[in-house]
Amino acid sequence: MNNDFIELKREVDTEISNLLVKFIDLYRVNGLSPYVASVYYRFILASFEVARKERYSISALSIIFNKNKLPTNLLVNIYAHSLYCLALYDKQKIYEEFII
Numbered sequence: 229m230n231n232d233f234i235e236l237k238r239e240v241d242t243e244i245s246n247l248l249v250k251f252i253d254l255y256r257v258n259g260l261s262p263y264v265a266s267v268y269y270r271f272i273l274a275s276f277e278v279a280r281k282e283r284y285s286i287s288a289l290s291i292i293f294n295k296n297k298l299p300t301n302l303l304v305n306i307y308a309h310s311l312y313c314l315a316l317y318d319k320q321k322i323y324e325e326f327i328i
Contacts, residue, residue, distance in 0.1 A: 241282045247271040248284070252296050268303070272310045 248271055254264045275283040284292070286304055293300040 238281055238283070238285060238288065240284055241274070241278050244271065244274050244278065244283055247274055248292070252292075252298065255298060256296070268306070269310070272307055273314070275307075276311055276314045 247267065251264065251267045251271055254267055258264050260268075286308055289307060290300050290304055293303050
């Protein structure tokens with residue numbers, strides 16, 4: 229078994245949870261309007277600012293989005309790629325083994 233894929237025990241930050249609930253509620257009513265997207269971006273930025281164990285995993289978000297009948301693939305991709313971009317901007321190394 230490869231230990232790299234063991235899920236961390238997460239204790240999600242309250243602000244992040246509240247932003248996600250707000251986003252889901254707004255999305256259900258308005259779809260992905262510019263304002264709703266800005267709430268999602270604030271959720272992503274807040275997620276980036278905390279330790280990994282204090283934010284949602286991609287698999288947890290997939291479950292939440294699926295249960296709420298939201299476009300899971302789209303939203304998970306936005307979340308993941310935004311975190312990767314923020315990490316690169318912050319001079320953190322990601323996917324180092326794939327970069328030549």
